[in-house]
Amino acid sequence: xxxxxxxxxxxxxxxxxxxxxxxRPVRPAAPQQTSPQRRSSLWYCLTLPALDTLPPHQQEDxxxxxxxxxxxxxxxxxLHPQALVFEIRSGLNYFGxxxxxHAKYQQxxxxxLTRLAxxxxxxxxxxxxxxxxxxxxxxxxxxxxxxxxxxxxxxENLHSALGQLPIESLQVKxxxxxxxxxxxxxxxxxxxxxxxxxxxxxxxxDFLELINKAxxxxxxxxxxxxxxxxxxHSYELPYEVENLSLLRPVVDExxxxxxxxxxxxxxxxxxxxxxxxxxxxxxxxxxVGLRQASRSQQHLMLLIxxxxxxxxxxxxxxxxxxxxxxxxxxxxxxxxLLVGVDKEANNTGDPAAASLEQFMERLQARLxxxxxxxxxxxxxHCPEYASETVRPGENATxxxxxxxxxxLWLLDEPLRLSLRRGSLYHRQAITxxxxxERIEARWWSGSEVCRDxxxxxxxxxxxxxxYREREGDRHWYLHGYFA
Amino acid sequence: MANAPTIETAxxxxxxxxxxxxxxxxxxxxxxxGITTGFALLDEALPERGWPPQGVIEVLSKQPGIxxxxxxxxxxxxxxxxxxWILWIAPPYSPYAPGLAQAGIDLRRILVVGQVEATEDSxxxxxxxxxxxxxxxxMEKALQIQHCGLVMAWRDALPQRQLRRLQLAAMTGKTLxxxxxxxxxxxxxSSMRLKIEALKHGAEELTAIVVLKAKGRFHPKTVHVQLTGxxx
Numbered sequence: 001x002x003x004x005x006x007x008x009x010x011x012x013x014x015x016x017x018x019x020x021x022x023x024r025p026v027r028p029a030a031p032q033q034t035s036p037q038r039r040s041s042l043w044y045c046l047t048l049p050a051l052d053t054l055p056p057h058q059q060e061d062x063x064x065x066x067x068x069x070x071x072x073x074x075x076x077x078x079l080h081p082q083a084l085v086f087e088i089r090s091g092l093n094y095f096g097x098x099x100x101x102h103a104k105y106q107q108x109x110x111x112x113l114t115r116l117a118x119x120x121x122x123x124x125x126x127x128x129x130x131x132x133x134x135x136x137x138x139x140x141x142x143x144x145x146x147x148x149x150x151x152x153x154x155x156e157n158l159h160s161a162l163g164q165l166p167i168e169s170l171q172v173k174x175x176x177x178x179x180x181x182x183x184x185x186x187x188x189x190x191x192x193x194x195x196x197x198x199x200x201x202x203x204x205x206d207f208l209e210l211i212n213k214a215x216x217x218x219x220x221x222x223x224x225x226x227x228x229x230x231x232x233h234s235y236e237l238p239y240e241v242e243n244l245s246l247l248r249p250v251v252d253e254x255x256x257x258x259x260x261x262x263x264x265x266x267x268x269x270x271x272x273x274x275x276x277x278x279x280x281x282x283x284x285x286x287x288v289g290l291r292q293a294s295r296s297q298q299h300l301m302l303l304i305x306x307x308x309x310x311x312x313x314x315x316x317x318x319x320x321x322x323x324x325x326x327x328x329x330x331x332x333x334x335x336x337l338l339v340g341v342d343k344e345a346n347n348t349g350d351p352a353a354a355s356l357e358q359f360m361e362r363l364q365a366r367l368x369x370x371x372x373x374x375x376x377x378x379x380x381h382c383p384e385y386a387s388e389t390v391r392p393g394e395n396a397t398x399x400x401x402x403x404x405x406x407x408l409w410l411l412d413e414p415l416r417l418s419l420r421r422g423s424l425y426h427r428q429a430i431t432x433x434x435x436x437e438r439i440e441a442r443w444w445s446g447s448e449v450c451r452d453x454x455x456x457x458x459x460x461x462x463x464x465x466x467y468r469e470r471e472g473d474r475h476w477y478l479h480g481y482f483a
Numbered sequence: 484m485a486n487a488p489t490i491e492t493a494x495x496x497x498x499x500x501x502x503x504x505x506x507x508x509x510x511x512x513x514x515x516x517g518i519t520t521g522f523a524l525l526d527e528a529l530p531e532r533g534w535p536p537q538g539v540i541e542v543l544s545k546q547p548g549i550x551x552x553x554x555x556x557x558x559x560x561x562x563x564x565x566x567x568w569i570l571w572i573a574p575p576y577s578p579y580a581p582g583l584a585q586a587g588i589d590l591r592r593i594l595v596v597g598q599v600e601a602t603e604d605s606x607x608x609x610x611x612x613x614x615x616x617x618x619x620x621x622m623e624k625a626l627q628i629q630h631c632g633l634v635m636a637w638r639d640a641l642p643q644r645q646l647r648r649l650q651l652a653a654m655t656g657k658t659l660x661x662x663x664x665x666x667x668x669x670x671x672x673s674s675m676r677l678k679i680e681a682l683k684h685g686a687e688e689l690t691a692i693v694v695l696k697a698k699g700r701f702h703p704k705t706v707h708v709q710l711t712g713x714x715x
Contacts, residue, residue, distance in 0.1 A: 355628045355629060355631075356568060356628055356631060359624055359625060359628050359631075360594075362624060363596065363621055363624070366617065366620070367597070367613055367617055367621075371596055371597055371613060371621075372594055372595070372596050373594070373595045373596075374590070374591070374593065374594060374595070375578060375580045375583065375590045375593050375595060376580060376590060377580035377581050377583075377584045377590060378580075383581075386579075386580065386581045387577065387578075387579050387580035387581060388580070389595065392594055393591075401581055401584045401585045402581055402585075405582075405585070406579060406581040406582035406585050407579055407582045408552045408553075408578065408579055408582045408583060408586065409547065409548070409552070409574075409575075409576035409577065409578065409579060409582075410576060410577045410578075410579035410582075411576055411577075412576070412577060427546065457688070458546075458548070460545070460546050460549070460681060461546075461549040461550075461680065461681015461682070461688075461690070462546050462547065462548030462549050462681070463548055463549070463550070464548060480576075480579060480582070481547050481548030481576065482548060482550075482553070482582075483547060483548050483549075483550065483551055483552035483553060
């Protein structure tokens, strides 16, 4: 069980303004004092001081989960390093006061963190937490990092509440920290007595800004936490469907909703999953990965059709479930895959290029992976490295071709030729036509290539590209066909 | 009988004005114009004076390397020049880029389907092959793309029903498909069926191309072509 580090009750600090204290305000705060009734916001802060001992992705995930949990308590949530702040004043009436909100929240946070600790395989101490609430964001962060478990309702009390905190809780860099200590400043309260102009000169305007923000004297712009988009949609069919083509209108409707969702959020889907649910049988999942993120209904439908086309289902379909696995930002001018070559063709609306791209998309949806490749020729002596497959459209401009003949087919693995009574055999006897062409390359790579290449003719008429190794056993190999 | 030839010409004209009428005796005159094969002798032997502009061509050869690709190199060049694409579906070996570049083929217009990338560390390791039925599906879909260009695939043999599907796809897409096969399939619905055989004619190397079937021709004809003429 994860416990908070301090007492579980929020200690309410004295509410009465201590007017007699000899505070030299950083700036005359007259306007605020004249309107004490103004409802200011109240920020609740949760810090996890030992969170930085976790790997970054777990930190991110942990804060994300906490933020999602906090959405039940507040609509304005902002994430900070190892901390999370949200506004609670607007919800105090609903939750019946800060204490009951705190009790409820603390219980849920403890449950979540216990679960996360076992998920991540970390000790409970690493996810220990602290909390505080006060009218400013920076203030609540400072309070939570300091003693924790503090509640300050009014801005006027911030001076005294923050003043008690040790100077370390500001978490400034070691050098300014040392200077602060040397100046004899042990608590934040000591800072209140110093002239702001002097503080700015010594520690920079960022430092002063931080203090002003904490005291509610400077505006605190916040970046609201936005939950990641999610699209999950289910449809119960009124009757069991065995003929998959009857599902099409339903799927079409679901995809239309998905596309609306994507359009409203300026998003694209790059991977979607449609699950066909059967009675008493395991559901059939259809995962559709897109070459290029899209939000076109027609396009997505086409891909799903490709999948459904030759799908075997174990039982009639009773329900459908559509989910987006991967979102992508929407680009209004998505680049064509066949860039370069095809630019002019696309602009003029060449139907062949457009449908070719669609074909590639369908092919990928059906076969998975990257089934379609372009070819590229490289200026390289070693024959097997002189040709490479690239993504379509990424071919380099034509490089110089070798002067000696090169075959149209290359074997992936050179085939050893046999020698029978002094003549070479593949399937039939081989006679050399031309050569040798000596190729020596890759001496640096450990697998040195020292070969004499010949063009040869098999009795049956095939033209072969064969080579003899110049080292070792001097075997003959077949490396290509002129075809 | 001075006016007899004029009557014949009149009948000729009458028959030719009806395009749905096909006359077996007059096989060299077909309305549609084919794409030149790049080999004058072969052009001469084909009813459309070249490759059919659409449909499936079956090419039979017993072994690889006897010039089956050379035969289509001029066609590939021609199609690429007019902005089309060449699709290689599940080729049996790696198409070799330097060789293709030497043959004057623009590599940027070539797409290979169903070949897994050979990595820098192990250029030899490349697992090819998408399942046979997927290759056929790919070919059918590729042929259906309007004016895609040339789609090539390799099979040992194909049942008639699947050949018919491919032929139909090629006709709808107005695309040319080439199927390299080992075994002859009787009564195939494809537009053209060729057989390639190597010959040794003295010092000269020739390739015999037997036109087994072509729309508009009804008995086989053999042409001897020097495919590898430019080669040393």
